[in-house]
Amino acid sequence: MSEIRHLPEAPTGRRPLTSGGGIDAHRHDTHQIVYACRGVLSVTTDAGTWVAPANRAIWVPAGTVHEHRAHGDTDLRLVGLTGNPLRLARPAVLAVGPLLRELIIAYTGEPPSPEPERDRLLAVLLDQLRRAPEQPLHLPTARDPRLAAVCAALHRDPADTSTLARLAARAGTSERTLARLCRAELGMSFPQWRTQLRLHHALLLLADGVPVTAVAHRCGWGSASAFIDVFRKAFGYTPGRAFTL
Structure with a gap:
Protein backbone atom coordinates (compact mmCIF):
# COMPACT_ATOMS: atom_id res chain seq x y z
CA MET A 1 0.00 0.00 0.00
CA SER A 2 1.03 3.63 -0.49
CA GLU A 3 1.45 6.22 2.28
CA ILE A 4 -1.32 5.84 4.85
CA ARG A 5 -3.62 8.78 5.50
CA HIS A 6 -5.40 9.21 8.83
CA LEU A 7 -8.98 10.49 8.84
CA PRO A 8 -10.42 11.25 12.29
CA GLU A 9 -13.96 10.42 11.12
CA ALA A 10 -15.10 8.06 8.39
CA PRO A 11 -16.94 10.18 5.81
CA THR A 12 -20.58 9.78 4.82
CA GLY A 13 -21.71 10.54 1.29
CA ARG A 14 -21.48 9.63 -2.36
CA ARG A 15 -18.29 9.23 -4.40
CA PRO A 16 -18.56 8.16 -8.06
CA LEU A 17 -15.45 6.31 -9.28
CA THR A 18 -14.36 5.35 -12.77
CA SER A 19 -13.15 1.81 -13.44
CA GLY A 20 -9.71 1.34 -11.93
CA GLY A 21 -10.08 4.41 -9.73
CA GLY A 22 -10.12 4.26 -5.98
CA ILE A 23 -9.11 5.64 -2.62
CA ASP A 24 -5.54 4.95 -1.50
CA ALA A 25 -4.53 3.44 1.83
CA HIS A 26 -6.04 5.21 4.82
CA ARG A 27 -7.67 4.61 8.18
CA HIS A 28 -10.22 6.40 10.30
CA ASP A 29 -11.14 6.43 13.97
CA THR A 30 -14.78 5.54 13.35
CA HIS A 31 -16.48 2.64 11.56
CA GLN A 32 -17.78 2.65 8.00
CA ILE A 33 -20.14 0.84 5.65
CA VAL A 34 -18.90 0.86 2.05
CA TYR A 35 -21.43 0.12 -0.68
CA ALA A 36 -21.37 0.29 -4.47
CA CYS A 37 -24.93 0.62 -5.77
CA ARG A 38 -23.44 0.36 -9.26
CA GLY A 39 -20.26 -1.47 -10.28
CA VAL A 40 -18.04 -3.63 -8.07
CA LEU A 41 -15.89 -2.45 -5.18
CA SER A 42 -12.90 -4.15 -3.59
CA VAL A 43 -11.45 -3.29 -0.19
CA THR A 44 -7.92 -4.48 0.56
CA THR A 45 -6.12 -4.69 3.91
CA ASP A 46 -3.00 -6.58 4.95
CA ALA A 47 -5.32 -9.50 5.78
CA GLY A 48 -6.67 -9.87 2.25
CA THR A 49 -9.34 -8.52 -0.11
CA TRP A 50 -13.11 -8.23 0.16
CA VAL A 51 -15.12 -7.78 -3.06
CA ALA A 52 -18.73 -6.65 -3.20
CA PRO A 53 -21.18 -6.30 -6.11
CA ALA A 54 -24.40 -4.30 -5.83
CA ASN A 55 -26.16 -6.71 -3.45
CA ARG A 56 -23.31 -6.71 -0.95
CA ALA A 57 -21.71 -4.09 1.32
CA ILE A 58 -18.38 -4.09 3.12
CA TRP A 59 -18.00 -3.35 6.83
CA VAL A 60 -14.73 -1.56 7.68
CA PRO A 61 -14.11 -1.28 11.45
CA ALA A 62 -12.37 1.71 13.01
CA GLY A 63 -8.59 1.73 12.78
CA THR A 64 -8.38 -0.67 9.82
CA VAL A 65 -5.83 0.41 7.22
CA HIS A 66 -7.54 -0.19 3.89
CA GLU A 67 -7.83 0.97 0.30
CA HIS A 68 -10.78 0.99 -2.10
CA ARG A 69 -10.69 0.06 -5.79
CA ALA A 70 -13.53 0.38 -8.32
CA HIS A 71 -14.17 -2.16 -11.06
CA GLY A 72 -16.49 -0.85 -13.72
CA ASP A 73 -18.23 2.51 -13.46
CA THR A 74 -18.94 2.59 -9.73
CA ASP A 75 -21.34 4.64 -7.63
CA LEU A 76 -19.71 4.44 -4.20
CA ARG A 77 -21.76 5.17 -1.09
CA LEU A 78 -20.07 5.65 2.30
CA VAL A 79 -21.76 5.59 5.71
CA GLY A 80 -19.62 6.66 8.67
CA LEU A 81 -20.66 5.30 12.08
CA THR A 82 -19.44 6.23 15.55
CA GLY A 83 -20.95 3.09 17.07
CA ASN A 84 -20.41 -0.55 16.13
CA PRO A 85 -23.88 -2.02 15.48
CA LEU A 86 -22.38 -5.28 14.20
CA ARG A 87 -19.90 -5.75 17.07
CA LEU A 88 -17.33 -6.85 14.52
CA ALA A 89 -13.66 -5.92 14.91
CA ARG A 90 -12.71 -7.18 11.42
CA PRO A 91 -13.88 -6.34 7.90
CA ALA A 92 -16.82 -8.33 6.56
CA VAL A 93 -19.10 -8.57 3.53
CA LEU A 94 -22.82 -8.21 4.28
CA ALA A 95 -25.87 -9.05 2.18
CA VAL A 96 -27.82 -5.98 1.04
CA GLY A 97 -31.53 -6.46 0.45
CA PRO A 98 -33.80 -4.00 -1.39
CA LEU A 99 -34.74 -2.03 1.75
CA LEU A 100 -31.17 -1.67 3.03
CA ARG A 101 -30.05 -0.62 -0.46
CA GLU A 102 -32.61 2.18 -0.63
CA LEU A 103 -31.82 3.31 2.93
CA ILE A 104 -28.11 3.61 2.12
CA ILE A 105 -28.84 5.51 -1.10
CA ALA A 106 -31.25 7.88 0.67
CA TYR A 107 -28.92 8.46 3.63
CA THR A 108 -25.95 9.27 1.38
CA GLY A 109 -27.96 11.30 -1.13
CA GLU A 110 -27.15 14.75 -2.42
CA PRO A 111 -28.07 17.17 -1.00
CA PRO A 112 -28.22 15.61 2.48
CA SER A 113 -31.67 15.17 4.00
CA PRO A 114 -32.74 17.45 6.89
CA GLU A 115 -31.26 16.36 10.23
CA PRO A 116 -34.44 14.86 11.78
CA GLU A 117 -35.08 12.83 8.63
CA ARG A 118 -31.44 11.67 8.54
CA ASP A 119 -31.70 10.53 12.16
CA ARG A 120 -34.78 8.45 11.34
CA LEU A 121 -33.15 7.01 8.21
CA LEU A 122 -30.05 6.08 10.19
CA ALA A 123 -32.06 4.35 12.91
CA VAL A 124 -33.81 2.09 10.39
CA LEU A 125 -30.57 1.60 8.44
CA LEU A 126 -28.83 0.37 11.59
CA ASP A 127 -31.71 -2.03 12.31
CA GLN A 128 -31.34 -3.48 8.81
CA LEU A 129 -27.55 -3.74 9.16
CA ARG A 130 -27.92 -5.79 12.34
CA ARG A 131 -30.10 -8.23 10.43
CA ALA A 132 -27.86 -8.41 7.33
CA PRO A 133 -26.21 -11.84 7.12
CA GLU A 134 -22.46 -11.99 6.66
CA GLN A 135 -21.27 -13.42 3.33
CA PRO A 136 -18.11 -15.54 2.80
CA LEU A 137 -16.54 -13.27 0.17
CA HIS A 138 -13.17 -12.66 1.77
CA LEU A 139 -10.04 -13.67 -0.12
CA PRO A 140 -7.38 -14.00 2.63
CA THR A 141 -3.68 -13.25 2.16
Whole structure:
Protein backbone atom coordinates (compact mmCIF):
# COMPACT_ATOMS: atom_id res chain seq x y z
CA MET A 1 0.00 0.00 0.00
CA SER A 2 1.03 3.63 -0.49
CA GLU A 3 1.45 6.22 2.28
CA ILE A 4 -1.32 5.84 4.85
CA ARG A 5 -3.62 8.78 5.50
CA HIS A 6 -5.40 9.21 8.83
CA LEU A 7 -8.98 10.49 8.84
CA PRO A 8 -10.42 11.25 12.29
CA GLU A 9 -13.96 10.42 11.12
CA ALA A 10 -15.10 8.06 8.39
CA PRO A 11 -16.94 10.18 5.81
CA THR A 12 -20.58 9.78 4.82
CA GLY A 13 -21.71 10.54 1.29
CA ARG A 14 -21.48 9.63 -2.36
CA ARG A 15 -18.29 9.23 -4.40
CA PRO A 16 -18.56 8.16 -8.06
CA LEU A 17 -15.45 6.31 -9.28
CA THR A 18 -14.36 5.35 -12.77
CA SER A 19 -13.15 1.81 -13.44
CA GLY A 20 -9.71 1.34 -11.93
CA GLY A 21 -10.08 4.41 -9.73
CA GLY A 22 -10.12 4.26 -5.98
CA ILE A 23 -9.11 5.64 -2.62
CA ASP A 24 -5.54 4.95 -1.50
CA ALA A 25 -4.53 3.44 1.83
CA HIS A 26 -6.04 5.21 4.82
CA ARG A 27 -7.67 4.61 8.18
CA HIS A 28 -10.22 6.40 10.30
CA ASP A 29 -11.14 6.43 13.97
CA THR A 30 -14.78 5.54 13.35
CA HIS A 31 -16.48 2.64 11.56
CA GLN A 32 -17.78 2.65 8.00
CA ILE A 33 -20.14 0.84 5.65
CA VAL A 34 -18.90 0.86 2.05
CA TYR A 35 -21.43 0.12 -0.68
CA ALA A 36 -21.37 0.29 -4.47
CA CYS A 37 -24.93 0.62 -5.77
CA ARG A 38 -23.44 0.36 -9.26
CA GLY A 39 -20.26 -1.47 -10.28
CA VAL A 40 -18.04 -3.63 -8.07
CA LEU A 41 -15.89 -2.45 -5.18
CA SER A 42 -12.90 -4.15 -3.59
CA VAL A 43 -11.45 -3.29 -0.19
CA THR A 44 -7.92 -4.48 0.56
CA THR A 45 -6.12 -4.69 3.91
CA ASP A 46 -3.00 -6.58 4.95
CA ALA A 47 -5.32 -9.50 5.78
CA GLY A 48 -6.67 -9.87 2.25
CA THR A 49 -9.34 -8.52 -0.11
CA TRP A 50 -13.11 -8.23 0.16
CA VAL A 51 -15.12 -7.78 -3.06
CA ALA A 52 -18.73 -6.65 -3.20
CA PRO A 53 -21.18 -6.30 -6.11
CA ALA A 54 -24.40 -4.30 -5.83
CA ASN A 55 -26.16 -6.71 -3.45
CA ARG A 56 -23.31 -6.71 -0.95
CA ALA A 57 -21.71 -4.09 1.32
CA ILE A 58 -18.38 -4.09 3.12
CA TRP A 59 -18.00 -3.35 6.83
CA VAL A 60 -14.73 -1.56 7.68
CA PRO A 61 -14.11 -1.28 11.45
CA ALA A 62 -12.37 1.71 13.01
CA GLY A 63 -8.59 1.73 12.78
CA THR A 64 -8.38 -0.67 9.82
CA VAL A 65 -5.83 0.41 7.22
CA HIS A 66 -7.54 -0.19 3.89
CA GLU A 67 -7.83 0.97 0.30
CA HIS A 68 -10.78 0.99 -2.10
CA ARG A 69 -10.69 0.06 -5.79
CA ALA A 70 -13.53 0.38 -8.32
CA HIS A 71 -14.17 -2.16 -11.06
CA GLY A 72 -16.49 -0.85 -13.72
CA ASP A 73 -18.23 2.51 -13.46
CA THR A 74 -18.94 2.59 -9.73
CA ASP A 75 -21.34 4.64 -7.63
CA LEU A 76 -19.71 4.44 -4.20
CA ARG A 77 -21.76 5.17 -1.09
CA LEU A 78 -20.07 5.65 2.30
CA VAL A 79 -21.76 5.59 5.71
CA GLY A 80 -19.62 6.66 8.67
CA LEU A 81 -20.66 5.30 12.08
CA THR A 82 -19.44 6.23 15.55
CA GLY A 83 -20.95 3.09 17.07
CA ASN A 84 -20.41 -0.55 16.13
CA PRO A 85 -23.88 -2.02 15.48
CA LEU A 86 -22.38 -5.28 14.20
CA ARG A 87 -19.90 -5.75 17.07
CA LEU A 88 -17.33 -6.85 14.52
CA ALA A 89 -13.66 -5.92 14.91
CA ARG A 90 -12.71 -7.18 11.42
CA PRO A 91 -13.88 -6.34 7.90
CA ALA A 92 -16.82 -8.33 6.56
CA VAL A 93 -19.10 -8.57 3.53
CA LEU A 94 -22.82 -8.21 4.28
CA ALA A 95 -25.87 -9.05 2.18
CA VAL A 96 -27.82 -5.98 1.04
CA GLY A 97 -31.53 -6.46 0.45
CA PRO A 98 -33.80 -4.00 -1.39
CA LEU A 99 -34.74 -2.03 1.75
CA LEU A 100 -31.17 -1.67 3.03
CA ARG A 101 -30.05 -0.62 -0.46
CA GLU A 102 -32.61 2.18 -0.63
CA LEU A 103 -31.82 3.31 2.93
CA ILE A 104 -28.11 3.61 2.12
CA ILE A 105 -28.84 5.51 -1.10
CA ALA A 106 -31.25 7.88 0.67
CA TYR A 107 -28.92 8.46 3.63
CA THR A 108 -25.95 9.27 1.38
CA GLY A 109 -27.96 11.30 -1.13
CA GLU A 110 -27.15 14.75 -2.42
CA PRO A 111 -28.07 17.17 -1.00
CA PRO A 112 -28.22 15.61 2.48
CA SER A 113 -31.67 15.17 4.00
CA PRO A 114 -32.74 17.45 6.89
CA GLU A 115 -31.26 16.36 10.23
CA PRO A 116 -34.44 14.86 11.78
CA GLU A 117 -35.08 12.83 8.63
CA ARG A 118 -31.44 11.67 8.54
CA ASP A 119 -31.70 10.53 12.16
CA ARG A 120 -34.78 8.45 11.34
CA LEU A 121 -33.15 7.01 8.21
CA LEU A 122 -30.05 6.08 10.19
CA ALA A 123 -32.06 4.35 12.91
CA VAL A 124 -33.81 2.09 10.39
CA LEU A 125 -30.57 1.60 8.44
CA LEU A 126 -28.83 0.37 11.59
CA ASP A 127 -31.71 -2.03 12.31
CA GLN A 128 -31.34 -3.48 8.81
CA LEU A 129 -27.55 -3.74 9.16
CA ARG A 130 -27.92 -5.79 12.34
CA ARG A 131 -30.10 -8.23 10.43
CA ALA A 132 -27.86 -8.41 7.33
CA PRO A 133 -26.21 -11.84 7.12
CA GLU A 134 -22.46 -11.99 6.66
CA GLN A 135 -21.27 -13.42 3.33
CA PRO A 136 -18.11 -15.54 2.80
CA LEU A 137 -16.54 -13.27 0.17
CA HIS A 138 -13.17 -12.66 1.77
CA LEU A 139 -10.04 -13.67 -0.12
CA PRO A 140 -7.38 -14.00 2.63
CA THR A 141 -3.68 -13.25 2.16
CA ALA A 142 -1.17 -16.08 2.66
CA ARG A 143 1.87 -15.52 4.90
CA ASP A 144 3.96 -18.63 4.31
CA PRO A 145 6.17 -18.01 1.22
CA ARG A 146 5.31 -21.43 -0.27
CA LEU A 147 1.58 -20.88 -0.06
CA ALA A 148 1.97 -17.23 -1.08
CA ALA A 149 3.79 -18.33 -4.25
CA VAL A 150 0.95 -20.71 -5.16
CA CYS A 151 -1.68 -18.05 -4.47
CA ALA A 152 0.20 -15.49 -6.57
CA ALA A 153 0.43 -17.91 -9.49
CA LEU A 154 -3.32 -18.55 -9.40
CA HIS A 155 -4.03 -14.83 -9.13
CA ARG A 156 -2.09 -14.41 -12.37
CA ASP A 157 -3.95 -17.29 -14.02
CA PRO A 158 -7.19 -18.29 -12.25
CA ALA A 159 -7.94 -20.70 -15.12
CA ASP A 160 -4.98 -22.88 -14.09
CA THR A 161 -6.47 -26.31 -13.34
CA SER A 162 -3.32 -27.83 -11.77
CA THR A 163 -3.91 -30.16 -8.86
CA LEU A 164 -2.79 -29.23 -5.38
CA ALA A 165 -0.03 -31.87 -5.66
CA ARG A 166 1.34 -30.29 -8.83
CA LEU A 167 1.16 -26.78 -7.37
CA ALA A 168 2.92 -28.00 -4.23
CA ALA A 169 5.72 -29.54 -6.29
CA ARG A 170 6.24 -26.23 -8.10
CA ALA A 171 6.48 -24.47 -4.73
CA GLY A 172 8.98 -27.02 -3.42
CA THR A 173 6.72 -28.53 -0.79
CA SER A 174 4.28 -31.40 -0.34
CA GLU A 175 0.56 -31.57 -1.03
CA ARG A 176 -0.09 -32.36 2.62
CA THR A 177 1.89 -29.33 3.81
CA LEU A 178 0.12 -27.02 1.37
CA ALA A 179 -3.30 -28.33 2.41
CA ARG A 180 -2.40 -27.75 6.07
CA LEU A 181 -1.21 -24.21 5.32
CA CYS A 182 -4.46 -23.44 3.50
CA ARG A 183 -6.50 -24.40 6.55
CA ALA A 184 -4.19 -22.60 8.98
CA GLU A 185 -3.64 -19.34 7.05
CA LEU A 186 -6.64 -19.01 4.74
CA GLY A 187 -9.25 -20.59 7.00
CA MET A 188 -10.60 -22.84 4.26
CA SER A 189 -9.64 -25.76 2.06
CA PHE A 190 -7.68 -25.25 -1.13
CA PRO A 191 -10.69 -25.98 -3.42
CA GLN A 192 -12.77 -23.47 -1.44
CA TRP A 193 -10.06 -20.81 -1.74
CA ARG A 194 -9.65 -21.41 -5.48
CA THR A 195 -13.41 -21.05 -5.99
CA GLN A 196 -13.36 -17.78 -4.02
CA LEU A 197 -10.47 -16.54 -6.15
CA ARG A 198 -12.27 -17.41 -9.37
CA LEU A 199 -15.48 -15.72 -8.21
CA HIS A 200 -13.54 -12.58 -7.32
CA HIS A 201 -11.90 -12.50 -10.74
CA ALA A 202 -15.24 -13.20 -12.40
CA LEU A 203 -16.87 -10.21 -10.69
CA LEU A 204 -14.09 -7.91 -11.87
CA LEU A 205 -14.26 -9.19 -15.45
CA LEU A 206 -18.04 -8.86 -15.53
CA ALA A 207 -17.72 -5.29 -14.24
CA ASP A 208 -15.46 -4.55 -17.22
CA GLY A 209 -18.10 -5.86 -19.62
CA VAL A 210 -16.51 -9.21 -20.49
CA PRO A 211 -19.17 -11.66 -21.80
CA VAL A 212 -20.30 -14.43 -19.45
CA THR A 213 -18.91 -17.28 -21.59
CA ALA A 214 -15.50 -15.61 -21.84
CA VAL A 215 -15.47 -14.98 -18.08
CA ALA A 216 -16.23 -18.64 -17.42
CA HIS A 217 -13.29 -19.85 -19.48
CA ARG A 218 -10.87 -17.16 -18.27
CA CYS A 219 -11.65 -18.07 -14.67
CA GLY A 220 -11.27 -21.83 -15.08
CA TRP A 221 -14.79 -23.20 -15.40
CA GLY A 222 -15.27 -25.91 -17.98
CA SER A 223 -18.51 -24.42 -19.28
CA ALA A 224 -20.63 -21.31 -18.97
CA SER A 225 -23.41 -23.34 -17.33
CA ALA A 226 -21.05 -24.58 -14.59
CA PHE A 227 -19.91 -21.01 -13.95
CA ILE A 228 -23.49 -19.69 -13.85
CA ASP A 229 -24.47 -22.35 -11.31
CA VAL A 230 -21.59 -21.52 -8.93
CA PHE A 231 -22.14 -17.77 -9.36
CA ARG A 232 -25.86 -18.03 -8.63
CA LYS A 233 -25.22 -20.04 -5.46
CA ALA A 234 -22.67 -17.46 -4.26
CA PHE A 235 -24.52 -14.24 -5.10
CA GLY A 236 -28.19 -15.15 -5.48
CA TYR A 237 -28.53 -14.16 -9.15
CA THR A 238 -26.99 -15.08 -12.49
CA PRO A 239 -23.89 -13.32 -13.86
CA GLY A 240 -25.98 -11.95 -16.72
CA ARG A 241 -27.97 -9.93 -14.16
CA ALA A 242 -24.93 -8.82 -12.15
CA PHE A 243 -25.04 -5.22 -13.31
CA THR A 244 -28.73 -4.76 -14.03
CA LEU A 245 -29.87 -4.88 -10.39
